[in-house]
Amino acid sequence: MSRSMVGGALDGGRRWGLRSSALAVAAMSGLMAGLVLPGVPAAVASGGASPYTTLSVNVGSDPYGVAVDGATDTIYATNGGSGTVSVIDGATNAVTATINVGTNPFGVAVDETTDTIYAANLGSNSVSVIDGATNAVTGTINVGTYPVGVAVDETTDTIYAANECGTNPACRSPGTVSVIDGANNAVTHTVTVGNFPYGVAVDETTDTIYTANNGSGTLSVISGSTNTVTHTITTGGENPYGVAVDETTDTIYAVNNGSGTLSVIDGSTNAVTATITVGSGPTWVAVDESTDKVDVANESSNTVSVIDGATNAVTATVNVGSDPSGVAVDETTETIYATNEGSGTVSVIIPASVNVSPTSGPHGTSVTVSGRGFNPGETVKVTYKTGLASPTSVTICTATAGSNTSYSCSGTIPPTATAGAHAAHKIVAKGATSLIKVQTTFTLT
Numbered sequence: 001m002s003r004s005m006v007g008g009a010l011d012g013g014r015r016w017g018l019r020s021s022a023l024a025v026a027a028m029s030g031l032m033a034g035l036v037l038p039g040v041p042a043a044v045a046s047g048g049a050s051p052y053t054t055l056s057v058n059v060g061s062d063p064y065g066v067a068v069d070g071a072t073d074t075i076y077a078t079n080g081g082s083g084t085v086s087v088i089d090g091a092t093n094a095v096t097a098t099i100n101v102g103t104n105p106f107g108v109a110v111d112e113t114t115d116t117i118y119a120a121n122l123g124s125n126s127v128s129v130i131d132g133a134t135n136a137v138t139g140t141i142n143v144g145t146y147p148v149g150v151a152v153d154e155t156t157d158t159i160y161a162a163n164e165c166g167t168n169p170a171c172r173s174p175g176t177v178s179v180i181d182g183a184n185n186a187v188t189h190t191v192t193v194g195n196f197p198y199g200v201a202v203d204e205t206t207d208t209i210y211t212a213n214n215g216s217g218t219l220s221v222i223s224g225s226t227n228t229v230t231h232t233i234t235t236g237g238e239n240p241y242g243v244a245v246d247e248t249t250d251t252i253y254a255v256n257n258g259s260g261t262l263s264v265i266d267g268s269t270n271a272v273t274a275t276i277t278v279g280s281g282p283t284w285v286a287v288d289e290s291t292d293k294v295d296v297a298n299e300s301s302n303t304v305s306v307i308d309g310a311t312n313a314v315t316a317t318v319n320v321g322s323d324p325s326g327v328a329v330d331e332t333t334e335t336i337y338a339t340n341e342g343s344g345t346v347s348v349i350i351p352a353s354v355n356v357s358p359t360s361g362p363h364g365t366s367v368t369v370s371g372r373g374f375n376p377g378e379t380v381k382v383t384y385k386t387g388l389a390s391p392t393s394v395t396i397c398t399a400t401a402g403s404n405t406s407y408s409c410s411g412t413i414p415p416t417a418t419a420g421a422h423a424a425h426k427i428v429a430k431g432a433t434s435l436i437k438v439q440t441t442f443t444l445t
Contacts, residue, residue: 051436052306052318052336053373053405055348057093059086063339063346065108065150065284066326067117069132075328076117076130077339077346078105085119085128086346087135088337090330093348093404097135101128107149107200108326109159111182118159120147127161127178129185139185143178145169149200149242151209153224157182162197162211171196177211177220179227189227193220199242199284201252203267212240212254219243219254221270231270235263242284242327244294246309253294255282262296262305264312274312278305283325290331297327297338304338304349320347350405352438354382354429360443363417367396367442370408371429374401379432382409384442387420396427417444 060079063086067076073090078101085105087097102121105128109118115132120143127150129139144163151160159180165171167190175197179189194213197220201210207224217240221231237256240263244253250267260282264274279298282305286295292309297320304327306316321340324347328337336349352373358365369382378401383393396411407429417425424441431437 051352051373051438052316053350053352053375053434053436054318054320055093055350055405056321056343057088057095057346057348059088059095059339059344059346060084060098061344062341063344064106064325064341065119066328066337066339066346067108067110068328068330068337069110069112069115069117070330070332071112072115072132073330073332074132075330075337075346076108076110076119077326077337078108078119080104080106080122080341085117085130088346090333090335091404099130099135099137101130101137102126102140107147107162109150109152111152111154111157111159113154114157114182116182118150118152120150120161122146122148122164125163127159127180141180141185141187143180143187144176144190145171147178148198149211151200151202152182153202153204153207153209155204156207156224158224160200160202160209162193162200164196164198166192175211175213177209177222191222191227191229193222193229194218194232198240199244199255201243201245203245203247203250203252205247206250206267208267210243210245210252210254212243214239214241214257219252219265233265233270233272235265236272236275237261237263241282244285244287246287246289246292246294248289249292249309251309253285253287255285255296257282260298262294262307276307276312276314278307278314279303279317284327286327286329286336288329288331288334291334293329295327295329295336297324299323299325299341304336304347306336318349320349321345352429352431352436354427354438354440356427356440356442359441360445361413362445363413363415365413366410367413368408368410369397369399369427369429370406371438372404372406373438374405374407374429374431374436375434376401376403376405378434380407380409380429381432382411383428383430384414384417385426385428386414386417387423387425388416388418391416393428401431413442413444420444
């Protein structure tokens with residue numbers, strides 16, 4: 001495969017996120033799928049300034065895309081060098097299955113309504129259809145040339161695949177989006193967009209599709225009802241890559257790989273309202289609508305940036321594996337998943353939490369304190385802020401975080417906690433080695 005045939009992806013810019021040598025070998029020879037063994041999660045402290053703990057799960061070669069099925073608590077990672085999809089159990093962080101798909105699978109998306117997974121095979125010019133109940137490939141859909149991103153509209157049962165080279169193997173024409181009917185796995189329309197479209201995202205509320213056109217510096221806005229481009233948005237950054245939508249706020253987020261920034265776009269006006277500096281070489285982006293947080297994988301920084309969607313401020317930078325490419329979030333557990341192309345792993349980024357039960361009572365009340373997001377094996381100390389001049393705090397209990405980062409211990413609200421009755425007092429959980437600290441409240445009655 002020549003350089004022109006892959007749209008310049010093998011150049012020094014690493015525009016696809018894959019190392020050039022890995023992409024060249026995989027694209028030219030079609031690597032045989034190898035056996036993938038479940039990895040034993042290893043913890044990495046994120047430090048006191050960032051309340052996240054990271055576990056690492058071994059998957060296949062050159063993992064790129066990642067998607068979450070929140071209904072089944074299952075994660076799917078595409079392995080570009082292995083021609084496979086790794087299936088990860090979100091409860092145990094173990095690989096439970098490895099599915100052979102096409103050549104160089106990149107993007108992946110989940111339809112939770114039908115329990116169906118779609119993997120875009122860049123090297124096969126196809127999309128693999130996977131039954132989530134059986135982990136079997138039930139169909140293969142031929143699309144355009146070099147499909148990279150894929151997205152699902154669960155409301156209309158429509159799948160959208162962004163084809164980097166459109167219909168021209170030499171990549172000398174604009175890219176396209178293949179519109180697929182999920183009921184019969186057939187391409188119903190082909191929409192011409194900008195040059196080298198990579199990411200694609202759907203707003204089910206407005207029935208709008210967005211593609212990030214890496215070669216044009218733009219986003220194409222597509223009407224789902226007419227399958228036509230209605231607007232073209234200039235992101236203001238270099239080489240747009242991933243794109244994601246927050247339907248709750250009608251906001252679109254576009255990663256600018258060449259600029260190290262994230263463009264924030266108002267979906268009602270198609271105007272860029274903010275530009276956020278993230279890490280170096282950002283690739284993919286995911287939105288947690290439940291918390292209004294945005295996560296960006298920074299390939300050249302080996303980090304994930306966590307952004308507050310209300311303020312557009314980066315609130316945390318989490319270290320992950322080598323060359324993170326894809327990123328996804330489970331809105332139920334608030335867990336972030338990043339595929340590390342250079343490490344052959346998926347980083348599981350778990351936010352620290354603390355809960356108390358019951359949440360109110362007089363001093364002497366027996367309580368159970370629990371949570372997650374601390375390093376496996378580390379001691380978690382739980383203290384109660386008394387509201388007194390002395391002692392200011394009392395240790396309620398201590399626990400040891402388990403292999404899944406969770407902890408639990410029991411104690412009593414100390415009898416010294418008499419000041420500030422009928423007020424909320426802080427309960428703080430702190431990791432002895434990670435120095436991660438989170439808090440909740442107990443109302444003294």
